[in-house]
Amino acid sequence: LNHYLLEAKRQNIALELLESERKYVINLSLILKIKATLQGPDVKRSVKERSFFPNSLRYLVQQHVDLLHALQERVLSWPRQGILGDIFLKLTNDENNFLDYYVAYLRDLPECISLIHVVILKEVEEEIKSDLYILFFHIVQRIPEYLIHLQNVLKFTEQEHPDYYLLLVCVQRLRVFISHYSLLFQCNEDLLIQKR
Numbered sequence: 001l002n003h004y005l006l007e008a009k010r011q012n013i014a015l016e017l018l019e020s021e022r023k024y025v026i027n028l029s030l031i032l033k034i035k036a037t038l039q040g041p042d043v044k045r046s047v048k049e050r051s052f053f054p055n056s057l058r059y060l061v062q063q064h065v066d067l068l069h070a071l072q073e074r075v076l077s078w079p080r081q082g083i084l085g086d087i088f089l090k091l092t093n094d095e096n097n098f099l100d101y102y103v104a105y106l107r108d109l110p111e112c113i114s115l116i117h118v119v120i121l122k123e124v125e126e127e128i129k130s131d132l133y134i135l136f137f138h139i140v141q142r143i144p145e146y147l148i149h150l151q152n153v154l155k156f157t158e159q160e161h162p163d164y165y166l167l168l169v170c171v172q173r174l175r176v177f178i179s180h181y182s183l184l185f186q187c188n189e190d191l192l193i194q195k196r
Contacts, residue, residue, distance in 0.1 A: 085166025
């Protein structure tokens with residue numbers, strides 16, 4: 001493939017990533033909306049006092065809003081040699097708690113799901129419940145989705161490109177993370193599919 005085709009292809013994948021981040025942030029804010037309605041004045045106190053939502057959610061929303069802004073700035077003014085790897089390098093860095101909050105989310109989720117299943121059943125319509133499970137599922141899948149997006153960008157990045165090494169490291173980090181927590185991912189996916 002010639003050089004310009006590669007760059008065009010990279011830009012398209014970057015745009016797809018941006019669009020998927022935008023949708024993801026909308027989904028996260030939907031969860032917070034549902035959360036607010038479940039904690040509204042007309043819901044029984046016994047329900048309010050339990051945590052149906054992983055504590056890490058608020059933090060994740062903030063992180064993803066920041067990520068969306070960073071991606072927008074970068075992708076919409078895409079230069080000739082656009083770079084994405086540095087954004088994800090910073091995000092997956094040990095000093096950043098981004099991935100830790102995903103681990104916390106995956107650890108809290110099974111308990112939240114069983115609470116929702118038992119308690120919310122009586123309080124709200126089934127529809128809200130199944131919406132919630134779908135939204136929770138998106139969060140479980142998000143890190144594996146980043147891996148796929150970044151692998152796609154890497155596929156169309158020449159070795160001399162300034163983004164090549166950055167992407168390589170990010171892909172490696174995400175792979176290690178996903179394989180390290182594969183049981184946690186699996187258990188939550190199975191639970192959510194079963195409940196849906």
